Amino acid sequence: MNSIVIGRYIPGNSWIHRLDPRTKIILTFVYIMILLFANSWGTYLVATIFLAGVIYLTKQPLNLYWQGIKPILWLILFTVILQIFFTDGQPVLWQWRFIKVTLPGLINAIYVVIRFVLIILMSTIMTLTTPPTSIASALESLLGPLKKLKVPVAELALMLSIALRFVPLLMDETQKIMNAQKSRGMSFSTGGPIKRAKAVVPLLVPLFVGALQRALDLANAMEVRGFKDADHRTRYRILAYHRADYISGLMMVLFIIVFSLINLKGW
Amino acid sequence: MAITFEQVNFSYGQGSLSQPILKDISTTIPSGKITAIIGQTGSGKSTLVQHINGLLKPTNGKVIINDFELTSQTKEKQLVALRAQVGMVFQFPESQLFANTVLEDVMYGSLNFGQDHLAAKEAAQAALTMVGLPSQHWDKSPFALSGGQMRRVAIAGTLALNPPIIVLDEPAAGLDPLGQAELVKLMLNLKKQDKTVVLISHQMDQVMTVADWTLVMHQGQVIAAETPTTLFNRPLSWFKKVHLDLPTAGQFAQQLMAQGWQFKERPLTLEQLAQAINQEVTIHE
Numbered sequence: 204m205n206s207i208v209i210g211r212y213i214p215g216n217s218w219i220h221r222l223d224p225r226t227k228i229i230l231t232f233v234y235i236m237i238l239l240f241a242n243s244w245g246t247y248l249v250a251t252i253f254l255a256g257v258i259y260l261t262k263q264p265l266n267l268y269w270q271g272i273k274p275i276l277w278l279i280l281f282t283v284i285l286q287i288f289f290t291d292g293q294p295v296l297w298q299w300r301f302i303k304v305t306l307p308g309l310i311n312a313i314y315v316v317i318r319f320v321l322i323i324l325m326s327t328i329m330t331l332t333t334p335p336t337s338i339a340s341a342l343e344s345l346l347g348p349l350k351k352l353k354v355p356v357a358e359l360a361l362m363l364s365i366a367l368r369f370v371p372l373l374m375d376e377t378q379k380i381m382n383a384q385k386s387r388g389m390s391f392s393t394g395g396p397i398k399r400a401k402a403v404v405p406l407l408v409p410l411f412v413g414a415l416q417r418a419l420d421l422a423n424a425m426e427v428r429g430f431k432d433a434d435h436r437t438r439y440r441i442l443a444y445h446r447a448d449y450i451s452g453l454m455m456v457l458f459i460i461v462f463s464l465i466n467l468k469g470w
Numbered sequence: 471m472a473i474t475f476e477q478v479n480f481s482y483g484q485g486s487l488s489q490p491i492l493k494d495i496s497t498t499i500p501s502g503k504i505t506a507i508i509g510q511t512g513s514g515k516s517t518l519v520q521h522i523n524g525l526l527k528p529t530n531g532k533v534i535i536n537d538f539e540l541t542s543q544t545k546e547k548q549l550v551a552l553r554a555q556v557g558m559v560f561q562f563p564e565s566q567l568f569a570n571t572v573l574e575d576v577m578y579g580s581l582n583f584g585q586d587h588l589a590a591k592e593a594a595q596a597a598l599t600m601v602g603l604p605s606q607h608w609d610k611s612p613f614a615l616s617g618g619q620m621r622r623v624a625i626a627g628t629l630a631l632n633p634p635i636i637v638l639d640e641p642a643a644g645l646d647p648l649g650q651a652e653l654v655k656l657m658l659n660l661k662k663q664d665k666t667v668v669l670i671s672h673q674m675d676q677v678m679t680v681a682d683w684t685l686v687m688h689q690g691q692v693i694a695a696e697t698p699t700t701l702f703n704r705p706l707s708w709f710k711k712v713h714l715d716l717p718t719a720g721q722f723a724q725q726l727m728a729q730g731w732q733f734k735e736r737p738l739t740l741e742q743l744a745q746a747i748n749q750e751v752t753i754h755e
Contacts, residue, residue: 383565
């Protein structure tokens with residue numbers, strides 16, 4: 204279970220770790236948006252350099268990022284195959300009936316791989332360096348204006364942070380129950396599809412019972428400690444932008460300018 | 471059915487991220503006896519016992535369970551045979567219950583190992599009788615029972631498989647005194663049936679009462695393997711160092727000695743304590 208990197212937070216004290224979570228969310232979002240406009244080698248090169256810089260600033264081993272990409276390699280591969288074989292254009296390099304490989308198809312495929320990897324890495328950096336609870340409070344702050352439209356933003360953010368908090372707990376619990384049932388002779392990895400589907404019942408029932416119990420316990424614990432509604436709570440951590448946030452904003456603007464110039468020139 | 475650990479190392483993760491949990495463990499758990507594993511939280515007790523039924527495989531070294539050799543190379547398919555030999559009751563085992571009725575839940579393991587329905591049912595009934603759950607509860611949903619009763623059902627689920635080795639990971643945690651006493655009776659009963667019982671426990675009184683052999687774990691190593699009597703006669707400073715306590719009788723005797731009492735031997739059970747006090751008083755009279 205430890206091999207899943209996407210969505211995992213790794214504590215640290217790097218420059219990126221210390222940024223305000225709102226900055227990280229906004230900049231990640233902007234970066235991904237900008238990336239959608241990339242259409243030439245030059246633009247991808249700038250975007251890659253920018254990302255490399257950010258990765259360097261996180262002070263995390265490169266191996267970790269590779270671990271993050273590995274589980275979705277097959278998805279990338281699938282998209283690449285679609286791109287290679289089903290893109291129209293000239294010149295055609297190879298053809299068999301309706302399947303053909305064209306030069307634009309090949310180039311597109313490479314672009315898609317780069318874009319995929321860049322987007323995944325940038326979002327991985329965001330979740331890797333930001334505790335889930337900070338992400339939740341950042342979202343609450345960013346979506347604040349929606350409160351005027353009667354959207355229960357505070358409650359939604361609270362639900363999100365509780366849900367995120369429970370993920371590792373439930374994974375742990377799943378492992379424990381699997382161990383217990385394995386000790387009673389259940390095999391989760393052998394047998395036909397029906398046998399495997401049946402094997403899930405002794406796993407899911409205790410998992411749900413336990414999760415509901417935990418949810419009740421948590422609700423009680425919150426009420427006992429005076430929780431009424433999410434709207435009127437003051438905060439433990441007050442979000443504030445610092446110099447580093449302005450600097451990173453500035454870096455992003457710089458990146459956008461360089462990117463646009465290259466984009467316009469078509470390099 | 472002795473269990474032998476030969477230079478067992480175990481770590482989570484790989485490469486630079488790896489964390490050693492067990493360090494070079496070589497020891498034997500005697501057959502047909504009750505062995506207690508003690509040590510503070512995080513010392514590796516649960517990790518160690520999960521090597522006995524192959525939930526974990528040693529990173530280096532091997533574990534020999536009767537004639538089964540468990541190494542890092544052992545395949546998942548071979549492990550089913552091992553799990554029929556080793557029953558394991560986890561901490562808070564009631565969290566593994568899932569079936570519609572108590573009886574069905576206890577039968578689950580036997581059916582997994584390919585017993586026919588009738589034999590499984592008989593084994594389940596025998597196991598439920600052994601843990602002392604009255605038959606009026608057998609057709610109820612396990613979720614309708616009290617916590618202590620659920621614990622019994624879960625333990626019965628393991629006993630029904632009739633494995634020669636039974637591992638219990640803190641089975642008494644959260645039970646009331648009566649439940650704990652019954653658990654002790656159950657373990658002694660299993661020993662009478664010539665089963666090898668491995669018990670993880672934080673209760674030194676329980677260890678002193680039931681165990682024939684103790685393993686003390688500290689920071690991933692076995693630092694003592696001896697009888698409980700030998701163990702609890704070690705100097706007090708040693709217990710402080712490894713964050714363990716004497717049984718209640720021993721602690722009480724320490725308090726008396728602080729008041730000027732003298733004992734020839736350190737009393738370890740309440741019975742020994744009473745005798746020792748009686749002797750002291752008679753001498754003074």
